[in-house]
Amino acid sequence: MNWKFTGDRPVYQQIMDTLRGAVLQGELPPGEKVPSVRELAARAQVNPNTVQRALTELEREGLLVGGGTMGRTVTQDQSILEKCRKEALQALARECAEKFLVFGIKPAEAAQLLLNLSEEEI
Numbered sequence: 406m407n408w409k410f411t412g413d414r415p416v417y418q419q420i421m422d423t424l425r426g427a428v429l430q431g432e433l434p435p436g437e438k439v440p441s442v443r444e445l446a447a448r449a450q451v452n453p454n455t456v457q458r459a460l461t462e463l464e465r466e467g468l469l470v471g472g473g474t475m476g477r478t479v480t481q482d483q484s485i486l487e488k489c490r491k492e493a494l495q496a497l498a499r500e501c502a503e504k505f506l507v508f509g510i511k512p513a514e515a516a517q518l519l520l521n522l523s524e525e526e527i
Contacts, residue, residue: 408449420459
């Protein structure tokens with residue numbers, strides 16, 4: 406997991422994004438135990454309370470399941486995982502479209518530019 410933080414958003418939200426990404430990329434597969442608050446805080450070099458807030462929010466979203474003394478695990482509910490994936494991709498698409506609009510390029514034209522990219526260019 407990449408623990409680089411920027412000043413544009415609260416750190417706990419950036420931790421949530423990093424953990425969502427780890428789930429969506431399979432680094433944290435469904436049913437797998439999530440590292441402890443202390444372990445994540447040490448890796449990210451942030452206060453454990455910040456990590457706790459991020460994990461609590463991810464539990465509220467349903468992406469993580471609290472296991473009491475057993476710790477948290479990634480949900481195995483495929484509908485929640487699919488919803489999370491869809492929301493992440495929509496946010497990425499919006500961000501991309503906004504950047505293209507700065508140059509006066511509308512979404513349809515941007516889509517064509519993306520389709521024309523080869524894997525070597527990425």
